[in-house]
Structure formats: structure tokens, C-alpha cells
Amino acid sequence: MTNPSVVQDTRTPLPGQEAATEERLSEILSSYQGKDDELIPILQGVQQAFGYLPELAMKRIAEFLKLPESTVFGVGTFYAQFKLHPSGKNIVRVCRGTACHVRGGARILRQVEKELGIKPGETTPDFDYSLETVACFGACALAPVVVLNKNVSGRMTTTKVTGMLGNRGD
Numbered sequence: 001m002t003n004p005s006v007v008q009d010t011r012t013p014l015p016g017q018e019a020a021t022e023e024r025l026s027e028i029l030s031s032y033q034g035k036d037d038e039l040i041p042i043l044q045g046v047q048q049a050f051g052y053l054p055e056l057a058m059k060r061i062a063e064f065l066k067l068p069e070s071t072v073f074g075v076g077t078f079y080a081q082f083k084l085h086p087s088g089k090n091i092v093r094v095c096r097g098t099a100c101h102v103r104g105g106a107r108i109l110r111q112v113e114k115e116l117g118i119k120p121g122e123t124t125p126d127f128d129y130s131l132e133t134v135a136c137f138g139a140c141a142l143a144p145v146v147v148l149n150k151n152v153s154g155r156m157t158t159t160k161v162t163g164m165l166g167n168r169g170d
């Protein structure tokens with residue numbers, strides 16, 4: 001039940017990293033009783049702790065709740081709030097709101113997708129960039145808007161997108 005378009009984290013854990021993950025997981029799980037209906041709160045706790053749902057965590061949660069791993073993975077992949085891989089070092093957010101849409105937001109999103117080679121919800125294979133869309137940044141006067149990390153760029157054009165992302169050094 002995995003999404004083939006989603007980049008999986010294939011990096012080898014650093015020495016000690018897996019042990020640290022296990023330790024943090026044990027801490028999280030120790031505040032639950034092991035009941036089925038705790039699955040979503042546990043997933044939320046793990047995501048909050050790690051920023052995503054590590055594969056090891058999904059396995060430990062399945063053991064803890066005595067559920068099939070496929071059930072835990074199924075829930076983890078079903079809800080948009082959960083991420084199965086770490087976000088990129090940089091987050092590009094493109095506005096999909098009405099004001100941005102009427103001023104060419106869809107074209108801007110396409111250009112961002114082209115520059116990064118990914119779709120919304122995905123991360124580049126080098127984990128440098130993740131792409132997300134937002135309903136409205138509340139900066140409609142600047143439409144169309146793109147936010148790179150915390151930097152808001154308004155009145156975006158495809159040329160500005162290329163200037164922002166075209167020289168990624170890869």
C-alpha cells in the first residue's frame with residue numbers, strides 16, 4: 001500500500017541513529033496502553049517527534065498494537081497529515097488560492113514542478129527540496145505567491161521561479 005511516486009528514504013542510518021530512534025519510540029509508546037484506537041494518536045506523536053514516520057517506527061507500532069504492519073502502513077499512507085519520508089532541507093510552497101490562480105498560479109506551479117522534477121507532496125531524491133501547495137498565504141495582493149522556506153516572493157513569473165530554483169547546483 002505504498003505510493004510509488006513518493007520518494008522513500010533509502011539513506012543508511014548513521015551509527016547509533018537506529019538505537020536513538022528505538023529509544024525515542026519507546027518513550028512515545030510508553031505513554032500508551034496498546035489499544036487499536038491509539039494508532040492515529042501514536043502516529044501523530046511519532047510524526048511530531050521525527051518530522052515523518054520512519055519505517056522502523058511503523059514496525060514497532062504494529063508490534064505494540066498487535067496489528068498487521070499493512071494496517072499501520074495503510075493508515076500512515078492514507079492521511080495527508082502523515083509523511084513517510086523526511087522533508088527536504090528546503091520547502092517550496094506554492095499558493096493554489098483563487099487570487100493566485102487567476103493571476104497564473106497554475107503556470108507558476110508547473111514551472112516549480114519542472115525545475116524540481118517533483119509534484120506537490122514529493123521530495124527531490126537528494127532531499128534538498130520538498131514541494132507543497134497551500135490554500136492561501138493571506139498575501140493575495142502579491143499574487144501569485146511562492147514561499148521558499150520563510151521567504152515570501154510575490155508577483156511570481158516563470159522567469160522568477162527559474163531564478164529562484166534553476167541553479168540548485170545539481
Ligand code: FES
Nearest residue numbers: 095097100137140
Ligand atoms: S490566494 Fe494566494 S496568497 Fe491568497
